Amino acid sequence: MPKDSSKGATAVSKSGRLFTLRYDTRTILVPRPQSYQFATQQARKHFKSIGEKGVIFRTGEVDAFPGQTVEVTEDIWVDVIDSITSLEVVKMNDSAEDLAVVQRAPALPKAESLDGQAEEALEKRERITVTFAGWSRGVQDVTFTCYLTTRLGTLFRAYCARTGRCEEDFRFIFAAARMAAHETVGRYVLAFEGPYVIDVTPVQNGGKPIIYVWTPQPRQVSVNLSLIPQWEFSALYPVAPIIATKNIQGTGQSATWEVATRDDGTLLDKATGLEVSYLFWEAHTTKALRGKLDSPPVSRPSSPAPTAEAFDPVNASLSDEDSVLLRVADMTPYLDACLRALGLHVAARSDFITYWLPSLLKHEYVALRFVPQESYEQAAPLTVSPAPDVVVRVFMIFQGVSPDEVGSWSAAQARAGDDVALWRRVVGLAAEDQLQDKSLSRVLEWGGMEVLA
Structure with a gap:
């Protein structure tokens, strides 16, 4: 049916449930995209041939321009999106x-x-x-x-x-x-x-850090996670309020989950009523700072002053002196052995590797290292109450290395042949693995970040 475009009409809301995106020969129904970013995500998700190219959005439904197809930019998005029912997606070429x-x-x-x-x-x-x-x-x-x-x-x-x-x-x-x-x-x-x-x-992303909480008997547990200003939460599950918090670096963020532990290892989130296997969070970096990052106080007031340099997610780096270098073809067995040495159970190891595998496979060679727990704690303080008997926080950073740069990583290549138990010492874990001791209250967190700089 032709669209009624009365003269002098202003934007009239058509914000029902139905909305379509059109690309090439396909037209699909999607949730109404209230932001330019969400529309871009939906276009890339459903029209795979777009890949990572930029896109623009066009529509012929703007009442002020009858009969014309106009581009809808991010600047005008919120003023237009509720008055239209469809968008044409156009892939931008790099010519x-x-x-x-x-x-x-x-x-x-x-x-x-x-x-x-x-x-x-x-x-x-x-x-x-x-x-x-x-x-x-x-x-x-x-x-x-x-x-x-x-x-x-x-x-x-x-x-x-x-x-x-x-x-x-x-x-x-x-x-x-x-x-x-x-x-x-x-x-x-x-x-x-x-x-x-x-x-x-x-922008560097702290990818899929997840937190397991196990107790010998079911009990109520509070889990508080804070971030220094160099990164901020991009996702939480279960969803929890994000609070601005002050620390030595400025204004950071924190989030708290109140959960009930269960005999089967699952958690019941009190705020949402959701049953989950673990708590999930993700963050992205916010700004670049010059010089070294000061060491903020760790989350537990009774803890001694930190001796390790604070992990800085903005300026994270790897070198020949602190990393291992492997061909990506050799990565998965090495990584599985490392995670086993660090105490991760089978499901956690599988989730870790499958989550990061697509990013690893983009490279021919990969350098990686695990961040010392004391350094990582200063960038993302974690407080669990009642205090657990065992806390293990595993955070891996990695970067792709081109074949012509491999010669600069000779020590890292040699180190890849060492016993993977070296990473327990680097992370700062006790020689004996206590994560499997079900008589103890235990917290395990794992996550990682690809270093793009």
Whole structure:
């Protein structure tokens, strides 16, 4: 049925349950995407040929433009999404022709938030050159010509289309400030003389840390997890309130689960009523800091002052001196042996390896190490009450190594032949494995992070 587009009509809500995404010859029903990021996730999930390429969204249902197909950008998303029922998905190619829109687009209207002095400067310096500088390994440098009134979201999407990456993979920093997609280029650069360089910092994710809690008898247990400001929660399960908390580094986050342990090892979350095998959390890095990270106090007030350097998720690194290097073909048996030595039971080992396997398989060689528990505790303090008899926190970091760099990892290659028990000493665990002693109250956590820098 033709759409009624009365003259002068404004956006009218059509926010029912049904919404469609169309790509190529397929049209599918999806939940109404209330954010640009969710729409992008749905497009990549259901239209596999898009892969990690950037996408744009178009619609012909905007009442103010009858008969026209217009692009719906992230900047206008919330104003439009409830007034339409479908979007066309278009994959962005990384050709210069597709990216030229950034260079030849007409200047956008001046941002209303700019003062008179800024507007005068805009008239004098309408077009500029901006370079996205990737200071980390594997992050490309790209230069664009744009207008001072160009929205940063347009530049971010063009950069990601050129590099074949997702916008969510990066933080964009100028003059030590994180840039917001809805702002104009001029908002950030007008106070500075060129050249204009935007630092591109990869977002690193702490992937699937999960927490098991076992007690000899069923009991009520409180589990509190805190994060320093260098990373923040991206997911919790069961869902729990995220609270801003102060620490020596600034304002971090914390979350608390109140659970009942059971004889079969499962947990009952009191807030949601969910029965779960473990508690799940995930986090992503928030900002890059210069220099070493100060060691914040550990979570237990009675604990002695930490002697190990705090783990910094933003500046996590591996070297020939502290890691092992393996061909990815040899990775799974080595990793299983390491996790067994660290006390992980069969299900935990299987979950760990299968979770990280797709990331590992992207590389021909992989360097890895396990973070000392005392260092990791300072970045993600964990407090369990009543206090358990045994706490084991296993956190692995790894990075891909190209074949032409293997020669720089000779010690790490040799170390891969050592007894995997070395990782118990590195993590700081007792020689005797107490995780299997069911007469004790025990907590086991495992997680990891791929280092992209």
